[in-house]
Amino acid sequence: MKRIRRERFVGLALAALLLVAGCRSEPEPGVGPEPGADVQTLRVGHVGHDHHLSLYLAALEGERFKKDFGIHLKEVKLKEVYDLVDGGETLARLRLIKVGGGSRMPAAMSRGEIDVGLGGVTAVVKFADQGQPFRILAPLNTDGDMLVMQKDSPITDWPAFVKAAKEGEKPLRIGYKAPVAVAKLVFERALVAEGISYGYDRTEGDTGVILVNFGSEKSPIPLMESKAIDGFVMNQPGVAVAEHKGLGKMIAELRDLPPEGKWVNHPCCCVCATDDTIKAHPAALKGLLKVILLATQLINTEQDLAVDCASRWTKHEKAVEQASVPTNTYIAEPSESWVTAMKTWAEMVKDVKLFTGKYADVTPDAFADDALDLTLVREAARDLRKKGLLETP
Amino acid sequence: MTNQRLLIRVLLGAVVPLAILVIWHLASAGSVVVPSIGAVLDVLVHPLREPPTLDATSLASGALISVLRVLCGFGLAALTAVPIGVWVGRSETARHLLAPTMAAAMVISPIAWIPVAIIAFGLSSPATAVYGDEAWRYGMLDQVRFAIVAVIWLGAFFPIAINAAAGAGGVRDAHIEAARVLGANRRQVLTKIILPGAAPAIVTGLRVGGGIAWRVIIAAEIFPGTRGGLGYMIATAHEQASYEYAFASIIVIGAIGLALDSTLRLAAHRVSRWQPKER
Numbered sequence: 001m002k003r004i005r006r007e008r009f010v011g012l013a014l015a016a017l018l019l020v021a022g023c024r025s026e027p028e029p030g031v032g033p034e035p036g037a038d039v040q041t042l043r044v045g046h047v048g049h050d051h052h053l054s055l056y057l058a059a060l061e062g063e064r065f066k067k068d069f070g071i072h073l074k075e076v077k078l079k080e081v082y083d084l085v086d087g088g089e090t091l092a093r094l095r096l097i098k099v100g101g102g103s104r105m106p107a108a109m110s111r112g113e114i115d116v117g118l119g120g121v122t123a124v125v126k127f128a129d130q131g132q133p134f135r136i137l138a139p140l141n142t143d144g145d146m147l148v149m150q151k152d153s154p155i156t157d158w159p160a161f162v163k164a165a166k167e168g169e170k171p172l173r174i175g176y177k178a179p180v181a182v183a184k185l186v187f188e189r190a191l192v193a194e195g196i197s198y199g200y201d202r203t204e205g206d207t208g209v210i211l212v213n214f215g216s217e218k219s220p221i222p223l224m225e226s227k228a229i230d231g232f233v234m235n236q237p238g239v240a241v242a243e244h245k246g247l248g249k250m251i252a253e254l255r256d257l258p259p260e261g262k263w264v265n266h267p268c269c270c271v272c273a274t275d276d277t278i279k280a281h282p283a284a285l286k287g288l289l290k291v292i293l294l295a296t297q298l299i300n301t302e303q304d305l306a307v308d309c310a311s312r313w314t315k316h317e318k319a320v321e322q323a324s325v326p327t328n329t330y331i332a333e334p335s336e337s338w339v340t341a342m343k344t345w346a347e348m349v350k351d352v353k354l355f356t357g358k359y360a361d362v363t364p365d366a367f368a369d370d371a372l373d374l375t376l377v378r379e380a381a382r383d384l385r386k387k388g389l390l391e392t393p
Numbered sequence: 394m395t396n397q398r399l400l401i402r403v404l405l406g407a408v409v410p411l412a413i414l415v416i417w418h419l420a421s422a423g424s425v426v427v428p429s430i431g432a433v434l435d436v437l438v439h440p441l442r443e444p445p446t447l448d449a450t451s452l453a454s455g456a457l458i459s460v461l462r463v464l465c466g467f468g469l470a471a472l473t474a475v476p477i478g479v480w481v482g483r484s485e486t487a488r489h490l491l492a493p494t495m496a497a498a499m500v501i502s503p504i505a506w507i508p509v510a511i512i513a514f515g516l517s518s519p520a521t522a523v524y525g526d527e528a529w530r531y532g533m534l535d536q537v538r539f540a541i542v543a544v545i546w547l548g549a550f551f552p553i554a555i556n557a558a559a560g561a562g563g564v565r566d567a568h569i570e571a572a573r574v575l576g577a578n579r580r581q582v583l584t585k586i587i588l589p590g591a592a593p594a595i596v597t598g599l600r601v602g603g604g605i606a607w608r609v610i611i612a613a614e615i616f617p618g619t620r621g622g623l624g625y626m627i628a629t630a631h632e633q634a635s636y637e638y639a640f641a642s643i644i645v646i647g648a649i650g651l652a653l654d655s656t657l658r659l660a661a662h663r664v665s666r667w668q669p670k671e672r
Contacts, residue, residue, distance in 0.1 A: 041526040045617075048448055080620075081529050095529060097516070098448075099617040108617045113516045221634050222426050241634050245425040315448045316633060 039083075042092045042277075042284055045099040045114035049314055050237050050324055051141050051269040052118045053306060054295035054332060056313035059096070061298070061305070069294050069389050071287060079313070084287050092284035102178050103127070106134065106272075115277040116288065121267040121342070122180045122349070125371055129357040133275040135373035138289055139338050140269040140296075144328035145183035145254040146239040147174075149231035150224065151247060158252040165196045165208035175212045175220045175232035180354060182268060182345075183233040183254055184211070189348055190257035224248055235268060237316055237324035244320045253327070265329065265341040271377075282376065289332070289380040293390060296332040299325070333381045333390075334374050343368055428637035436641035447635045450621040456645050458536045458621040459610050463653075465537055466545025467606040474550045474602070475595055478557025483564075483587060492558070495551055503548030503605065504612045507540075510547075514540035516618045536621050541613045548609040549602035556601065560594025561587055593665035600657040607650045 046052045058065060058073050059082055065072035066085070073082040073094065084091045099108045105119035106127040117124070118140060128134040149155050155164050165172050176184035191198050191209055198209040212229050214220055220232040224247040232242075233254065242248040255263045271292065273285060299306040303326065310321040331338060343364035349355055359367050384390035414430065421427040436444075440453035449455065481487045481495070520528035520535035528535045564587050572586050588595075614624025623642040630639035 077529055093526070095526070097618045098620060100615070104617055108516075111512060111515055113617065219631050219634060221631075225424060225426050245634055247425055313448075314633075315444065315446055317446055 039090050040092050040281060040284060041095060042084075042116055042281060042288070043095045043097055043114045044288070045097050045105045045108050045117040045119070047101045047105065047119055047269075048098045049101070050310040050316075050321060051144070051235070051328060053299055053310050053313075053325065053328075054140060054292045054330060055096075055118060057298060057306060057309040058291045058295040060309050060312060061295075065291065065294065069384075071290050071294070073291060084284060084291065086287050086290075091287040092281065094288070103180070106132065109134065109272070109274060115281070116271065116273045116285065118271055119269060120182065121270050121345070122182055122185070122354075124270060124272045125346075125349070125359070126180060126354065128371055129355045129359045131357060134272050135275065135278060136270045136272050136371055137278075137285065137373055138271045138292065138377040139267060139331050139334055140271060140292070142265045142268055142329045142331060142338065142341065143253065143255045144236045144268055144324075145186060145233065145266070146236070146250045146327070147187065147231060147233050147252040147254060147257075148220075148239055148242055148248040149251050150227065151249050153230060153249075155231075156249075156251055158257065161251060162194050162196065165191075165194075168208070171207045171210045172231065173210045173212050173229045175214050175223055175229040175234075177214050177220075177234055177238070179213070181233075181235070182266060183235055185348060185352060185354075186254045186257065186263050186266060187233040188352070189259075190254070190263075193258040221245060221247060236327055237314070237320055239327075240320045240324035241316070243323060244317065262344060265337055267338070267342055267345050268328075278373065278376070286376045286380045286383075289377045290384055293332045293377070293381055293384060296330050297390060299330045332377065334372070334377065339368060339372070342372065346371075425634065426636055428640055432637040433640045433644070436637050437644065444626075444635070444638055447626070447629055447633055447638050449626045449629050449638070452626070452638075452641060452645065455621050455623050455626045455642070456649065458533065459614065459623045459646075460649060461533065461537055462541050462613075462622065463545055463606050463610050466542040466609075467549050467603055469542065470546045470549035470553055470602055470606070471599060473546075474553035474598070475557050478554035478595070478598070479561040479583075479587065479591060481554070482558040482561025482591065488558075495555055495558075499551040499555060503544050503609045506544055506547050507613060507616070510540040510543045510613075511616060514538070514543060516540075536619075538616060538619065540616055541610070541619075544613045545606045545609050549606040552601040552605060553595070553598040556594045556598025557591060560591030560598075563594065564590035589664075593661065596657065596661040596664050600654060600661060603653050603657055604650065607646070607653060611646065 044055070046055060059075070059079070062072045062074055062082070066074075071084075071086040074085050075082055076093070080096055082094045082096065084094055097108075097114055099105045099114065099117075099119075102120065103123040103126070105114070105117045106124050108114050109117045110127055110132050121136065124134055124136060147158070147161065149161070155161050161172070174187070176187070178184070188198065188211075196208040197206060198211060199207040200211050212223070214223060214232075220229065220234060220238065220242060223229045224232070224242060231248065231251075239248075239250055243250060255266060257263055271289070278285065307318060307321045307325050310316070310325055311318045314321070316324075346359070346364050346367045350360070359371070362370070381390055385392070417427070418430055421429045436452060440456075441451050443451050450458070477491070481491050516538065517540075518528060518535045518538045520531040524531060568586050568590065569582055572582050577585065610622070611624035611627060614622040615628050619625050623646055626642045627639045630636055630642070
């Protein structure tokens with residue numbers, strides 16, 4: 001009898017669970033066009049960290065955008081669904097999908113799960129190199145990659161790092177988050193420029209630096225705490241998190257590493273889309289780029305607002321974003337120096353044999369002509385400038 | 394059981410958990426990665442609170458989403474694996490047809506299928522299947538992604554099917570013959586002889602499959618577009634260095650897994666009550 005009662009209880013508990021789930025599956029009240037309305041939906045993939053702050057700031061500050069600029073993102077469901085509205089006309093419904101970093105965004109785009117993507121330049125171009133019809137529409141940020149050492153390390157700057165790597169008794173173990181991460185590629189080239197030998201294993205002869213992949217953790221924190229690595233190279237906000245947790249100190253920005261001046265403004269994240277999306281939704285894409293241009297302007301002029309929005313969206317502590325946001329260079333309008341930096345970066349990627357497809361044998365100029373489609377963002381900037389909404393850089 | 398014996402039993406049972414707590418407390422001193430017991434308790438006693446330092450839903454909501462995903466994948470596995478397993482157990486043709494594939498597939502970690510599941514199902518869910526672009530309006534239904542359910546199904550299917558096959562194959566032919574002599578038709582042989590005879594093995598398979606399904610969910614919840622679930626919470630907590638949420642999720646996973654296993658063990662006990670009598 002007792003057993004039957006227990007089974008009934010379990011059954012009732014399961015039924016209650018499904019009932020709760022069922023109730024939650026009722027449509028949630030939303031605003032904006034109802035299903036069936038003739039508004040196109042754009043699925044926008046993003047990573048969720050502060051490199052994509054321009055999108056998050058525009059999403060969180062919709063009312064201000066409406067008042068100040070006329071074009072804005074109208075919240076339908078926080079962090080997930082927004083209507084892109086320009087002067088009362090809904091250009092598109094945006095579904096923001098957090099797809100994860102590295103190659104996950106371009107992979108999702110290649111599977112047709114997203115139409116527009118915000119993510120790292122390296123991963124996007126790697127997919128384009130393999131034949132995916134992706135184009136970079138605009139930059140999002142540059143720089144923001146750092147070399148961090150253990151907090152108690154005697155190494156406090158790049159010259160000291162070079163000396164320790166060349167003359168130290170033991171090789172320095174430096175972590176990185178992914179084989180194609182921009183930080184790792186820049187760091188490797190800097191080691192080569194300094195004449196420091198490096199490898200991935202202790203058995204690789206007389207190496208000054210051993211590179212260690214964080215693996216699936218995507219975070220250097222456990223390896224730093226266990227002292228399994230002496231330092232790491234990574235983008236923000238990973239650096240700020242490690243510093244905030246008291247586990248590391250930034251000793252060099254990778255943009256300053258040798259060869260001198262080569263890595264200044266090195267590309268990080270970008271906005272990209274497929275050829276089909278560019279052809280099918282030019283007005284919506286242009287509207288989205290306008291919002292990103294305006295948000296980037298706000299990030300660069302109102303840093304407190306930028307930090308606040310970054311913290312509200314990513315849920316990182318404000319102190320972390322206060323340390324992280326100022327070290328990223330946010331740009332959305334492609335300058336000549338950014339295009340040049342893209343070409344420099346393409347050369348570097350070619351050097352390390354990362355291109356094996358259509359970009360393997362092309363010149364940097366030909367690469368830029370094919371990979372970049374900056375028409376929409378330049379038109380968007382021109383339109384905004386005509387209205388006096390965008391300052392001249 | 395005397396009070397003294399009960400006390401000894403309780404004390405013995407508490408030794409390992411207490412040792413874990415002591416080690417945990419010592420390890421957390423001055424550590425960033427290992428959170429204090431208090432910080433984890435704070436998360437556990439506020440299950441409905443949106444994590445202030447983590448881009449994730451509340452712990453309770455995450456647990457509910459994970460349970461739903463597991464129930465869908467595991468339920469589907471039980472519904473498909475038991476009939477196929479019984480068929481393999483009783484039919485020589487089916488055994489020759491399926492047994493080698495099942496044995497080979499059994500040893501492949503279900504996590505290895507994650508990329509395949511992503512390619513096959515993408516971000517689709519019951520909500521996207523019915524409501525298309527408006528699927529976001531059906532929050533919980535949209536979170537039951539087909540790709541996640543498929544990976545859980547793959548994890549649970551093979552142990553259930555293989556155990557069902559072993560159970561059905563182990564039913565004595567003499568019992569089946571006796572039933573037939575007494576006039577039982579094929580359906581009655583299946584429902585009155587084979588299924589009850591195979592039931593203990595089937596329930597054992599369900600227990601093993603349930604355990605695997607619950608373990609797989611943690612890896613499967615790193616799918617693109619996922620914003621909820623205990624696996625997502627653990628992955629995000631590691632990325633954002635908010636380890637108290639990772640530890641709290643691990644404890645909840647253990648508790649729910651224990652409840653799931655207890656339920657299946659209860660069922661196993663019930664269906665195998667006849668076994669000792671036969672011996």
